Amino acid sequence: MGQNIDFEIVVIGGGIVGLASAYKIALSHPNVHIAVLEKEDNLAAHQAGHNSGVIHSGLYYTPGSTKAKTCAEGRKELAAFAKKYKIPFEICGKIIIATQEKELANLEQIFQNGQENKIEGIEKIGPEQIKEIEPSCSGLAGIRVPCTGIIDFTEVAKKLGELIEEKSKYSRVLTSHKVLRLDKHDFFTNVVTDKETFSTKYIINCAGLQSDRIAKMDGVKPAVKIVPFRGDYYRLTEDAKEKVRNLIYPVPDPAFPFLGAHFTRRIDGSVECGPNAVFSFKREGYSRTDFSFIDCWDSLSYKGTWKMFFKHIRYGIGEYARAFSKKLFLQQLQRLIPSLKAGDIQPGNTGVRAQAVGPKGELIDDFLIEMRANSIHVLNAPSPAATASLAIGEYIKEIATENFKLKV
Ligand SMILES: Cc1cc2nc3c(=O)[nH]c(=O)nc-3n(C[C@H](O)[C@H](O)[C@H](O)COP(=O)(O)OP(=O)(O)OC[C@H]3O[C@@H](n4cnc5c(N)ncnc54)[C@H](O)[C@@H]3O)c2cc1C
Numbered sequence: 001m002g003q004n005i006d007f008e009i010v011v012i013g014g015g016i017v018g019l020a021s022a023y024k025i026a027l028s029h030p031n032v033h034i035a036v037l038e039k040e041d042n043l044a045a046h047q048a049g050h051n052s053g054v055i056h057s058g059l060y061y062t063p064g065s066t067k068a069k070t071c072a073e074g075r076k077e078l079a080a081f082a083k084k085y086k087i088p089f090e091i092c093g094k095i096i097i098a099t100q101e102k103e104l105a106n107l108e109q110i111f112q113n114g115q116e117n118k119i120e121g122i123e124k125i126g127p128e129q130i131k132e133i134e135p136s137c138s139g140l141a142g143i144r145v146p147c148t149g150i151i152d153f154t155e156v157a158k159k160l161g162e163l164i165e166e167k168s169k170y171s172r173v174l175t176s177h178k179v180l181r182l183d184k185h186d187f188f189t190n191v192v193t194d195k196e197t198f199s200t201k202y203i204i205n206c207a208g209l210q211s212d213r214i215a216k217m218d219g220v221k222p223a224v225k226i227v228p229f230r231g232d233y234y235r236l237t238e239d240a241k242e243k244v245r246n247l248i249y250p251v252p253d254p255a256f257p258f259l260g261a262h263f264t265r266r267i268d269g270s271v272e273c274g275p276n277a278v279f280s281f282k283r284e285g286y287s288r289t290d291f292s293f294i295d296c297w298d299s300l301s302y303k304g305t306w307k308m309f310f311k312h313i314r315y316g317i318g319e320y321a322r323a324f325s326k327k328l329f330l331q332q333l334q335r336l337i338p339s340l341k342a343g344d345i346q347p348g349n350t351g352v353r354a355q356a357v358g359p360k361g362e363l364i365d366d367f368l369i370e371m372r373a374n375s376i377h378v379l380n381a382p383s384p385a386a387t388a389s390l391a392i393g394e395y396i397k398e399i400a401t402e403n404f405k406l407k408v
Pocket residue numbers: 012013014015016017018037038039040043044045046047048049050051052053054055056177178179180206207208209210231275350351352353354381382383384385386387388
């Protein structure tokens with residue numbers, strides 16, 4: 001071949017999916033040289049570090065889907081990992097509450113899903129039990145999910161980064177390396193970054209909000225496009241925190257892959273409520289007014305985006321109104337905690353979801369991973385991919401081992 005290979009595998013993206021994938025490969029193939037390239041100066045700089053920090057149980061997801069399987073497996077592995085490496089986490093449980101008659105059928109459907117997915121310990125609860133578990137809440141009926149938990153995924157990502165270099169002596173996790181271009185040759189690819197160029201045999205694309213663009217650099221024409229959805233959170237004041245013991249969720253609208261604004265006690269002791277879900281004018285834009293012409297053009301020149309807008313126009317307008325009106329956001333939260341007041345909540349964090357949208361405007365629900373001869377592309381890894389990251393990493397390791405013919 002005559003070409004020096006710097007790294008056998010280059011993983012693009014130092015979010016939790018890229019790191020978990022590299023970690024799993026490093027564990028089983030310590031002699032394979034891997035580079036994880038992250039464009040920001042720290043790991044978990046985007047979705048992995050801007051989320052609710054919830055270890056999901058897996059009860060919502062369609063039985064048999066990759067999400068259902070990897071979430072249930074991933075959360076158990078994540079808890080064991082966190083315990084082993086002393087990363088603070090807590091399996092505190094959550095409740096899902098129906099506050100209107102029309103939500104009862106969806107609540108029942110979620111419970112059935114949960115049973116089919118064999119989520120341990122879930123039970124139906126009535127108004128009295130809701131009050132016992134969360135005294136500030138009121139609802140018609142609910143589900144108690146004891147195996148849901150909380151964790152800081154940034155801490156998980158940092159530990160994975162350390163372990164990759166520890167388990168595989170020649171592997172590197174390099175931040176501040178933005179991949180600009182992939183120069184493809186017959187037996188290798190030159191990965192051109194804003195710092196240096198690395199030659200590699202194989203590429204694993206875990207670039208989250210940029211994953212469709214990286215796929216295109218590799219000559220893949222993804223059948224979906226990443227459309228960014230911003231999610232704003234409010235934070236409960238110190239005095240109002242007592243209104244939430246653990247995690248309180250509404251019944252989600254089954255037409256959307258988002259779970260609805262919820263109350264989350266975080267592992268640092270703060271309590272957040274949110275997120276909403278609004279179309280974002282910038283893929284990595286964390287304020288309401290952030291705008292990128294390129295990102296906007298990308299989303300709005302795609303027919304799928306417009307079809308999605310028209311399909312969900314009422315939902316979209318409602319979410320936009322709530323994004324700009326604290327009063328409307330509060331009204332939504334008061335369905336779960338009627339005593340909540342405007343003075344109880346202050347603006348909090350923001351995250352942007354990478355949601356793959358299909359050409360007919362469909363929001364792709366399941367994880368989407370495409371395989372090419374010399375590359376793997378993770379084209380949709382929305383929630384619960386942080387919970388499921390170690391199981392997704394295991395799956396990617398298996399397909400990489402087989403298709404790239406990795407030596408142990
Ligand atoms: C608001 C919100 C709430 C959520 N809540 C939860 C939750 O409670 N529980 C849960 O399990 N999941 C949750 N999720 C989902 C979860 O955070 C994501 O599914 C997960 O983080 C996806 O990880 P990732 O590694 O694919 O993407 P990311 O974490 O976004 O990582 C991709 C990385 O690729 C890098 N990158 C992009 N382009 C390049 C380039 N050209 N060169 C080099 N690097 C590049 C980026 O900088 C980024 O660090 C939530 C997500 C959001 C946004």
